[in-house]
């Protein structure tokens with residue numbers, strides 16, 4: 001249930017209600033809004049507990065959240081969550097663009113990709129050091145050496161870094177060198193990993209599972225939030241359907257729908273969503289028009305030489321042209337780029 005406090009509730013009043021909830025056996029999560037504070041009480045649904053709380057002068061009302069996700073729901077946090085990382089905000093009126101090669105392949109390739117995306121206006125460099133590949137014979141990523149290169153490029157360019165975590169054992173190591181930790185589609189329901197990510201205080205980019213419903217996706221976010229890490233960014237990256245012309249089917253209706261259900265920022269990955277570089281510009285424009293808070297786009301200095309996902313990667317010229325086009329679309333929907 002959520003406990004909505006009176007508009008004039010001060011810190012003392014908020015603590016009083018939070019302590020009462022703790023004594024009643026509830027776990028308490030706080031959401032501080034512009035107008036009022038809401039306390040999310042995680043525990044058993046008990047009508048009499050709600051009556052007791054409603055009798056407190058500090059409490060305006062108690063609401064039972066009907067969806068299975070609680071902390072991810074708009075009931076708990078009516079305003080949009082805006083995540084601030086070193087001067088870059090994700091979920092506010094400015095769009096966030098994360099771009100770069102699918103994988104770190106070497107210093108020269110990474111540096112070139114980084115300067116390319118930075119000069120075109122992206123704020124975050126995205127590249128995988130650990131790669132979850134379908135075939136054990138495909139390039140598996142540079143792993144630890146890749147992390148060192150990401151750190152180096154971060155220092156040289158000032159770009160934020162997002163990179164993928166593969167398991168719960170490497171969360172600490174990744175948290176030291178990444179600004180945002182990516183959970184890939186294949187790990188969206190790796191609950192041990194999600195629990196570990198709930199313990200850290202770093203933003204997590206949670207990709208939608210390739211066969212996950214929107215509810216399952218939001219429940220995966222709930223795992224992280226319930227651990228006390230409230231910095232979750234959702235990423236729609238396409239789902240499996242019967243259509244073979246595209247790698248996945250990009251579900252753009254998920255963007256406005258998730259924004260109704262949840263306060264978390266939502267970005268779109270048209271690269272994995274389509275698997276074809278020729279479709280990426282149109283789907284990027286559509287994503288921004290649909291209300292996405294940002295984009296994740298694969299960009300490689302030489303896509304034809306990429307060790308992974310070359311066919312869906314833009315080259316530097318294509319990416320720069322797309323960023324220019326997106327400015328107009330963003331302005332049409334009241335956003336900046």
Ligand code: PEP
Pocket residue numbers: 102128132183184185186207237272
């Ligand atoms: C990636 O971002 O390169 C990746 C592997 O993505 P996904 O998990 O969406 O397939």
Ligand code: MN
Pocket residue numbers: 102103272298308309
């Ligand atoms: Mn990729």
